[in-house]
Amino acid sequence: EITVVGSLNMDVRLTVDRIPRSGETISATGLKRSPGGKGANQAVAAARLGRRVAMVGAVGDDDAGREITARLVAEGLDVTSVASSEQPTGTAVILWEQPESTIVIEAGANGDVDESFVDSRDSAVRAVTDAQVVLCQCETPLGSLAAVTRLATGTTILNPAPAVPVPAEIRDWFDVLVPNRFELATLAGAGEAPASLADVVAMVRGLAFPGDVVVTLGADGSVVVPRDGLPTPVPAVRVDAIDTTAAGDSFCAALADGLLRGEDLVGAARWAARVAAVTTTRDGAIESLPLAHEVPAALPE
Numbered sequence: 001e002i003t004v005v006g007s008l009n010m011d012v013r014l015t016v017d018r019i020p021r022s023g024e025t026i027s028a029t030g031l032k033r034s035p036g037g038k039g040a041n042q043a044v045a046a047a048r049l050g051r052r053v054a055m056v057g058a059v060g061d062d063d064a065g066r067e068i069t070a071r072l073v074a075e076g077l078d079v080t081s082v083a084s085s086e087q088p089t090g091t092a093v094i095l096w097e098q099p100e101s102t103i104v105i106e107a108g109a110n111g112d113v114d115e116s117f118v119d120s121r122d123s124a125v126r127a128v129t130d131a132q133v134v135l136c137q138c139e140t141p142l143g144s145l146a147a148v149t150r151l152a153t154g155t156t157i158l159n160p161a162p163a164v165p166v167p168a169e170i171r172d173w174f175d176v177l178v179p180n181r182f183e184l185a186t187l188a189g190a191g192e193a194p195a196s197l198a199d200v201v202a203m204v205r206g207l208a209f210p211g212d213v214v215v216t217l218g219a220d221g222s223v224v225v226p227r228d229g230l231p232t233p234v235p236a237v238r239v240d241a242i243d244t245t246a247a248g249d250s251f252c253a254a255l256a257d258g259l260l261r262g263e264d265l266v267g268a269a270r271w272a273a274r275v276a277a278v279t280t281t282r283d284g285a286i287e288s289l290p291l292a293h294e295v296p297a298a299l300p301e
């Protein structure tokens, strides 16, 4: 029912007291290696919420690639369209200055996932065409997004992360856009992220995006800006966040889950805020993603 077209990475996370200056060497206080990547995170997040999920992407013919694929299989994902590439598995080096991260990514095999990658695989074409919701991010080439908008018959959701100025001729074919405020500024070609809610809404309107937009605002929640109608702020849930990694990813997956349950966008965003809040109370990326029954029915806003 949900297909994710996106990245699969091996995350190498170093816990640091501070981010080193240019040219400086510092010691980490911890090391953690685990499967991640926005695509994989969003796919597993949706599966843990009880959805049938197919993943379209690529990993290297290496230990990291095999480990990630095995993990996705263990999570119940359909990995028929996860290809083995001649490039090494994508790698993310994460400097974790709790609770925030600074990240450097080497795309590796994810760079293979372009328009022809999707078009040349029957299983991928089918997974995109048949899905009720297709979720995309920007850790694979923009061509993968073009293929999705051409093939998809269901609802298409673009999380334009990391910040990439996705051209309007690709972007505008998506049904729902889910940027954070920095990604929104990049899409808008603005020098600075919008500060107030009014600034966020004005910047969204400036995009003239024909679909609906949900801007995530970290601990400030999110704002739903429908294609027609008034913007609705959705509060974050108050929790003690220890690691915000994958908060945005679980938000996007839960938004898709809520829409599939027949919720409107505001209802889906409220559900997504609860799921993402639980994610921030747990350490790590994939391992922090909650099962549906682990999301409390009532949480303080």
Ligand code: ADP
Residues within 6 Å of the ligand: 161, 180, 181, 215, 216, 217, 218, 219, 220, 221, 222, 235, 236, 237, 238, 239, 241, 244, 246, 247, 248, 249, 251, 272, 273, 274, 276, 277, 280
């Ligand atoms: P990204 O990680 O993509 O930058 P955000 O930081 O905007 O995304 O987080 C996505 C969503 O996760 C937010 O809209 C909010 O609902 C939830 N969230 C993020 N940080 C917190 C936090 N500290 N407390 C509660 N909820 C949070």
